[in-house]
Amino acid sequence: MYGDCMQDAGYTIQDMAERCGMTAHTLRYYERVGLIQPVGRARNGHRRYSEADEAWLHFLHCMRATNMPIREMQRYAELRELGDATSLERRKILEDHRTAIATQIVELQQAHALLTHKIANYKKIEQRIRIGGPMIAEPEPDCSLAPAS
Amino acid sequence: MYGDCMQDAGYTIQDMAERCGMTAHTLRYYERVGLIQPVGRARNGHRRYSEADEAWLHFLHCMRATNMPIREMQRYAELRELGDATSLERRKILEDHRTAIATQIVELQQAHALLTHKIANYKKIEQRIRIGGPMIAEPEPDCSLAPAS
DNA sequence: CCTTGACTTTGAGTGCGCTCAAAGATGTAC
DNA sequence: GTACATCTTTGAGCGCACTCAAAGTCAAGG
Structure with missing residues (x-):
């Protein structure tokens, strides 16, 4: 295809950290606690973040900045992995947080x-x-x- | 005078905790870290809180609820002990917090x-x-x- | 007298959310 | 070829703000 020679494309962890207002430490931390799926890697094993990762991380940042606990973000992230069937449950989380x-x-x-x-x-x-x-x-x-x- | 026979007057720690939306634990904690001056005692050694204590504790609660760090509250409390001369400095703290x-x-x-x-x-x-x-x-x-x- | 319950103290423990240290691999610049 | 920066991993450490455990005192009620 085309992507095979593009595997080194995407943002580095530093880039992404700056873009999202977090530290690289925090990005790795979020990954290991399951807030974000294992990130793609360049040939040298370094992380490469996609635009989709960026959007999701921005969202996470926004939730954290408004005091959503990591636990709840994890629950939301899990449901998200499960697809549209979890829509109602996820909406409930968002509505509760909006109330908070x-x-x-x-x-x-x-x-x-x-x-x-x-x-x-x-x-x-x-x-x-x-x-x-x-x-x-x-x-x-x-x-x-x-x-x- | 008159106060000598009133030394058991005032709110108990439980009362005060409920009034201020904190726990008794927290009230003792605030006292030991200097956020509030040593509280008056009943004859049996139990704390008795005054109306003035209540007002101050309400204020502290309000600052904490809006994410002022304990450190800053301590600084403010110290200045407050020093009287009117610290007015400017205290005002600065409040203005900064208001901005935050x-x-x-x-x-x-x-x-x-x-x-x-x-x-x-x-x-x-x-x-x-x-x-x-x-x-x-x-x-x-x-x-x-x-x-x- | 004895139990109950609300208080006292001191110092230790907890939960959260990062944050860092250490040791190592890789790629670029001189 | 060698210095340097940037990344990697794992597991430990930290700061904040409580929160609690343990052991003890005291007053009232039965």
Whole structure:
């Protein structure tokens, strides 16, 4: 055919690591724990990653970056190997993770708002220090959700 | 005064754990690593938490829940002990963390969108299976950010 | 008096997700 | 031909944030 003389084509592990925002260590680790199928090899035994590998790795990266545990990614990867018959189960995993993400977003947004509030408070304190104003009053500025603050 | 006969007042460690969404283990852990000052004790040596402790613990919980490392929380806690003079430094920590949170939110939102997309794709696949339609075509549905999909 | 249960301490153990060390093969550049 | 970079493998090590085990104290209830 044609591919026989192309076996050295594809990305090296370093290339792929950079493309996916992981280290080469992590790529090998993912392979040995079964998150990605044994990768093709060049004649010298070095790994050569395909575009398909890249897409899958990007997906894995995205799931990890949003705190999906390796365990769950493994389960998903296994189902994926089994083909379309596992579609429902896989969808369930994704839906559950999407729910988890939504929850995280809410928590982060709340924390963001809290920090904005506290930062404003610090600015006030700094102002008072600068003008040598009264340092008293204003209940503990560290009391997060406490009333007023 | 009055407080002398009130030394057993305040929340028990269990109460506080429930109120703050942590375990008693974690509360003791936070105390020994200096995240919270030595807590008051009842006559029998048991910890008794104050309202101020609760507010601070809530804050800590909120920071941890948004992935602030313990190390950074320790640094913040130390500065807090030092009083108003550390205001600027503390504000910097909060601002940095707020930035980190904003970044996380964006990542999560992207992942959320990606999942929504993939979930829709799975539904299509399931539909095709149900009606026994053509199983071919449509490039790998797992290719995350890949074009079309 | 004795049991029960909630607490105390100290130090060790756990689970996760990498991360690295060591030793070796291969291919390119000078 | 020899240095150098880049890869390979296996198994061990690490940092984080808890989490628990063991042994002990104390107060209330039956």
